Amino acid sequence: MNSAGVSQRWRRPAVAFLAAMFTVCLLPAAALGGSNDYFSFPPEPAPWSYGNVIINTMSPDAKPVTFSHWVHRIRYTCRVCHFELNFSFTKGGTGMTMEGIVEGKYCGVCHNGTAAFGPENCNRCHDGGKGPSKEEFDKLTRDFPKAGHGNHIDWTEAVRHRLIKPVHFLHDRPPRGFPTRNLVLQAEWSGVPPAIFPHTIHRFWLDCNNCHPDPFNIKKKGTPGSNMMAYLNGKFCGVCHGKVSFPLQDCRRCHVTMQ
Ligand code: HEC
Ligand code: HEC
Ligand code: HEC
Ligand code: HEC
Ligand code: HEC
Ligand code: HEC
Numbered sequence: 001m002n003s004a005g006v007s008q009r010w011r012r013p014a015v016a017f018l019a020a021m022f023t024v025c026l027l028p029a030a031a032l033g034g035s036n037d038y039f040s041f042p043p044e045p046a047p048w049s050y051g052n053v054i055i056n057t058m059s060p061d062a063k064p065v066t067f068s069h070w071v072h073r074i075r076y077t078c079r080v081c082h083f084e085l086n087f088s089f090t091k092g093g094t095g096m097t098m099e100g101i102v103e104g105k106y107c108g109v110c111h112n113g114t115a116a117f118g119p120e121n122c123n124r125c126h127d128g129g130k131g132p133s134k135e136e137f138d139k140l141t142r143d144f145p146k147a148g149h150g151n152h153i154d155w156t157e158a159v160r161h162r163l164i165k166p167v168h169f170l171h172d173r174p175p176r177g178f179p180t181r182n183l184v185l186q187a188e189w190s191g192v193p194p195a196i197f198p199h200t201i202h203r204f205w206l207d208c209n210n211c212h213p214d215p216f217n218i219k220k221k222g223t224p225g226s227n228m229m230a231y232l233n234g235k236f237c238g239v240c241h242g243k244v245s246f247p248l249q250d251c252r253r254c255h256v257t258m259q
Pocket of ligand 5: 078156157195197201202206253254
């Protein structure tokens with residue numbers, strides 16, 4: 001898939017979202033309460049496919065590669081790949097090559113036949129976009145706490161109950177002792193209950209540098225343009241929520257007091 005496909009996928013829900021917002025404006029706030037009826041989202045992929053990145057930027061003679069996030073996040077935090085190893089948050093943005101992988105870069109940092117299967121297993125990565133099966137997903141995640149959307153796994157609870165213990169770093173230990181309080185992000189609309197932002201769970205998975213100074217510049221105080229419409233377009237909270245982390249359909253996980 002190319003990036004044009006991505007923007008198209010988002011265009012339709014964007015229009016639907018505007019329509020939904022229009023409806024929402026005319027309704028009492030209580031009626032908004034947590035209901036998904038006013039929002040129109042793209043069809044959700046199967047839980048075992050949510051977070052799959054199909055990498056196909058290069059060559060017509062290589063089958064597309066599937067990178068499954070759930071397979072990897074069981075074992076590593078986002079920080080390992082998106083900070084230490086510098087993988088991009090944009091599909092295709094890393095500019096990987098097979099030569100690099102064989103030399104021990106990109107996927108090859110781990111897929112070297114020691115930490116994980118080696119580069120000679122062409123078809124395990126070049127699987128044409130299939131990704132891991134439902135059977136494999138069921139086997140590895142059966143006992144995980146459930147959620148309503150995305151992977152249908154409550155990853156926060158899985159961490160809290162120590163069902164997974166992902167590695168936090170390969171070489172570069174994360175800093176200690178920074179903000180742990182929940183931030184309350186007031187919606188600009190009256191009648192909409194605020195969203196919470198818990199630093200603790202985010203810093204468990206991520207590095208400060210994944211969010212500061214971009215997309216959240218704390219020196220500027222507040223983040224102009226941060227709203228639901230932007231999230232649906234993959235900005236701010238929508239960098240992760242809707243692609244890898246639980247999606248925006250799960251209103252109450254952010255707007256905790258929404259009815
Ligand atoms: C084992 C490595 C690894 C881990 C762990 C990992 N990622 Fe990724 N992530 C990748 C790779 C590789 C890509 C694709 C990059 C590319 O195409 O250039 C990617 C892409 C993404 C994208 C873009 C997806 C899209 O469809 O546009 C997002 C968002 C993302 N990752 C978020 C996360 C979050 C959040 C976590 C932790 C919960 C995480 N990643 C954990 C390797 C990883
Ligand atoms: C930080 C280490 C790490 C990185 C980086 C990494 N992987 Fe993995 N990957 C693993 C481990 C560990 C496993 C599980 C052990 C195994 O299957 O050998 C795994 C499993 C897989 C699997 C098997 C999935 C299944 O069906 O169970 C595929 C396919 C895969 N990785 C593809 C990739 C691709 C493509 C990249 C680069 C875009 C990548 N990985 C980057 C560590 C990594
Ligand atoms: C660990 C996962 C993994 C394995 C194993 C793997 N590849 Fe790749 N391969 C990739 C990724 C990721 C890319 C970059 C894809 C892109 O950007 O479109 C790639 C790219 C390619 C390309 C495109 C041109 C280039 O040089 O980048 C070819 C051809 C290719 N691989 C062939 C192979 C062959 C043949 C094998 C087995 C000997 C193999 N790959 C094994 C992940 C893998
Ligand atoms: C997932 C993204 C994310 C990560 C990771 C993250 N932050 Fe934040 N941070 C935010 C958001 C969102 C805000 C609120 C911004 C606003 O008000 O516009 C914020 C606000 C802050 C503030 C100002 C408010 C306060 O609580 O004092 C500080 C300081 C801060 N972050 C430091 C850090 C540090 C240090 C780390 C790493 C340990 C970190 N952040 C990791 C997203 C993140
Ligand atoms: C860089 C990636 C990233 C960004 C940006 C991000 N998050 Fe998250 N968030 C995560 C990850 C990873 C988790 C762990 C749960 C998961 O992956 O489903 C998480 C968990 C949460 C939780 C915990 C709720 C629960 O029940 O588990 C809340 C609330 C949340 N995010 C709100 C926000 C808000 C609000 C923003 C924007 C201000 C935001 N996040 C931006 C990655 C991100
Ligand atoms: C990942 C966290 C997250 C999820 C999930 C989420 N929201 Fe929000 N929402 C926010 C944040 C943060 C704001 C505040 C934006 C700001 O700074 O004004 C917000 C603002 C809003 C607003 C005010 C208008 C706007 O665009 O800012 C409405 C209405 C709203 N949310 C409704 C919902 C509904 C309904 C759902 C479920 C379908 C939902 N939200 C899911 C984080 C979230």
